Amino acid sequence: MDFYIDIKNIATEELKHVDLDRVNVHCSPPDFEPQRQYYFMAKCRQIVKSESKRLGRPLYACSVTFGCQMNARDSEKLLGILETAGYTVVDSEDADFVIYNTCTVRDNANQRVYGRLGHLGAMKKKDPHKRIALCGCMMQEQCVIEKLQKSYSFVDLIFGTHNLYKFAELLCAMFESDGMLIDIWKDTDAIVEQLPVKRKYSYKSGVNIMFGCNNFCSYCIVPYARGRERSRGAREILREVESLAEDGVKEVMLLGQNVNSYGNGLADGISFAELLREVEKVDGIERIRFMTSHPKDLSDELIGVMKESDKICRHLHLPLQSGSSRILKLMNRRYDKEHYLALALKIRREIPDIAISTDIIIGFPGETAEDVDDTIDVIRRVAFDNAFTFQYSRRTGTPAAAMEQVPPEEVARQFDRVLSAVQETARERAKLLEGQTLPALIEEVNEKDASLVVGRLSNNMIVHLKGTPDMVGTIRPVTLTECRGFYYMGDMEHG
Numbered sequence: 001m002d003f004y005i006d007i008k009n010i011a012t013e014e015l016k017h018v019d020l021d022r023v024n025v026h027c028s029p030p031d032f033e034p035q036r037q038y039y040f041m042a043k044c045r046q047i048v049k050s051e052s053k054r055l056g057r058p059l060y061a062c063s064v065t066f067g068c069q070m071n072a073r074d075s076e077k078l079l080g081i082l083e084t085a086g087y088t089v090v091d092s093e094d095a096d097f098v099i100y101n102t103c104t105v106r107d108n109a110n111q112r113v114y115g116r117l118g119h120l121g122a123m124k125k126k127d128p129h130k131r132i133a134l135c136g137c138m139m140q141e142q143c144v145i146e147k148l149q150k151s152y153s154f155v156d157l158i159f160g161t162h163n164l165y166k167f168a169e170l171l172c173a174m175f176e177s178d179g180m181l182i183d184i185w186k187d188t189d190a191i192v193e194q195l196p197v198k199r200k201y202s203y204k205s206g207v208n209i210m211f212g213c214n215n216f217c218s219y220c221i222v223p224y225a226r227g228r229e230r231s232r233g234a235r236e237i238l239r240e241v242e243s244l245a246e247d248g249v250k251e252v253m254l255l256g257q258n259v260n261s262y263g264n265g266l267a268d269g270i271s272f273a274e275l276l277r278e279v280e281k282v283d284g285i286e287r288i289r290f291m292t293s294h295p296k297d298l299s300d301e302l303i304g305v306m307k308e309s310d311k312i313c314r315h316l317h318l319p320l321q322s323g324s325s326r327i328l329k330l331m332n333r334r335y336d337k338e339h340y341l342a343l344a345l346k347i348r349r350e351i352p353d354i355a356i357s358t359d360i361i362i363g364f365p366g367e368t369a370e371d372v373d374d375t376i377d378v379i380r381r382v383a384f385d386n387a388f389t390f391q392y393s394r395r396t397g398t399p400a401a402a403m404e405q406v407p408p409e410e411v412a413r414q415f416d417r418v419l420s421a422v423q424e425t426a427r428e429r430a431k432l433l434e435g436q437t438l439p440a441l442i443e444e445v446n447e448k449d450a451s452l453v454v455g456r457l458s459n460n461m462i463v464h465l466k467g468t469p470d471m472v473g474t475i476r477p478v479t480l481t482e483c484r485g486f487y488y489m490g491d492m493e494h495g
C-alpha cells in the first residue's frame with residue numbers, strides 16, 4: 001500500500017474510523033493525545049501482523065481483572081487497545097499476551113496476583129514468546145515493584161494507574177526492548193478521552209466520571225494508588241453516554257471513588273445531582289446506577305433527584321465501614337454513627353422501595369466488641385439489603401498501619417457476628433418483595449442451567465427465570481415467585 005495517512009492531521013472524533021493499516025508509522029509520532037496513541041496502535045498492528053504471519057495464526061491476548069468496577073472498566077480500555085493493535089481477544093491465559101489489571105485494596109488481592117503470576121511464569125518457560133504485563137493499583141507500590149524485579153523477572157511490562165492511556169505506546173516499547181520495562185507515574189492531571197474500548201456487555205456499561213480520591217480514610221491505600229481526585233468534564237461524560245445509547249446500551253453505571261463530590265474543581269461547577277439529571281435526559285438509556293457514595297457528602301438534592309427519577313435505580317451503595325463513632329473518627333471518615341443512621345433512615349423514608357447496601361470493615365486497629373455492637377446496631381436499624389464485609393487489612397504507608405492491631409482470632413470472631421447480622425437483615429429485606437412483579441434487565445443465560453436466564457432488578461437483586469438467549473439485554477416484567485435467601489426464582493409475565 002503506498003497511500004499513507006498522517007495521523008497528526010486526523011480530528012479526534014474521526015480517529016476511531018481511520019484504517020490504521022494505512023497510517024504512516026515511519027514518521028515521528030505526534031506529541032499530542034490521543035493521536036499519539038493511535039500512531040502506536042498502528043505501529044503495534046504491523047508488529048502483531050508480521051508475528052502472526054510467521055506463526056501462521058492470529059496472536060491472542062487476555063486480560064484478567066482483580067478488584068472493583070473501576071478496574072473492570074479499565075480492563076475494557078486495555079482490551080480495546082489490544083484489539084485495535086491487532087490481537088484477537090480471548091479468555092484463556094494460554095494467550096500470547098496476558099495482562100493482569102491488579103488491585104491492592106486488601107493484601108489478599110496482592111497474594112492472589114503473586115500466586116497466579118507463578119503459574120504464568122511456568123507457562124512462559126515452555127513458551128518464551130509469551131509476553132506478560134502487569135498494571136493497576138498494586139503497581140503503584142514501590143515494595144511491589146522491588147519484589148517483582150527480584151522474584152518475577154520474567155514479567156515484560158509494568159505500568160500503573162496514571163498512564164494506562166499510554167498502553168499502546170508501552171506495548172510498542174515492550175516489543176522493542178529486552179527484559180522488564182517499568183513505567184510508573186506518581187500522579188497525573190491528564191484525562192485522555194476517545195481511546196478504543198471493548199465492552200464486556202452489549203447492554204450495560206460503566207462510565208468514569210471521576211478518578212482518584214481525596215478522602216484519606218486512615219486504612220485505605222486508594223488515594224495513594226489512584227492519586228488526587230479529578231472530575232471528568234460533564235460534556236465529555238454526556239457525549240460518552242449518548243454514544244453508548246446509540247450503540248444499544250440501556251444501563252450506565254457512573255463510576256468514581258466518591259461520586260458525591262463530583263464537580264469539585266471543574267470550571268462549570270456542576271454537582272453530581274445535576275449531572276444525574278443530564279444523564280437522565282439521554283434517550284435510550286433506561287437505567288442509571290452509580291458507585292460509590294460517601295455518607296459525609298450525600299446531599300438532599302441527590303435524594304430528591306433519585307426520588308423523582310424513573311431511570312435512576314432503586315439502589316444506593318453507602319459504605320458504613322463501622323457503626324462506632326469512636327472507630328469512625330480513627331478511620332477519618334468524617335461522620336459519626338448518628339449522622340449515618342439519620343441519613344440512611346431519611347433515604348428509606350423518602351424512597352421506600354430503595355435497597356441500601358454497604359461495606360463494613362471488621363478488626364480496624366483498636367476495635368473492641370463494644371464497637372462491633374454499635375456496628376451491629378446500625379446494621380439492624382438500617383436493615384441493609386446487602387453488605388460486603390471485610391477483615392481489616394494492614395496497608396503499608398496508611399496511618400492505620402502504625403496503630404495497634406487487633407489479634408487475628410479476635411477479628412475472626414467479630415467478623416462472624418457481623419456476617420450473621422447482615423445475612424439476617426438481607427434475608428428479611430429480600431423476603432418483602434416475594435410475589436411482586438418488577439422489571440428485570442435480563443443479563444445473561446444461567447451458567448449452570450441453560451434453560452434459565454438471570455435478571456437484575458432495579459434494586460440490584462438477582463432473579464432466575466425460564467428464558468432464552470435472545471432475551472439478554474431486554475427489560476421484562478418478572479414475578480418474583482420465590483425468595484431463596486439472597487436471590488429470587490421468577491416467572492415472566494405474558495401478554
Ligand code: 5AD
Nearest residue numbers: 219220319359360361390391392393
Ligand atoms: N482493609 C479492609 N477493607 C478495606 N477497604 C478499603 N481498605 C481496606 C483495608 N485496608 C474496603 C472498604 C471499602 C471497600 C472498597 O474496601 O470497606 O469501602
Ligand code: SF4
Nearest residue numbers: 213215216217220222
Ligand atoms: Fe478509600 Fe475512603 Fe477514598 Fe473510599 S473514600 S477510596 S475508603 S480513602
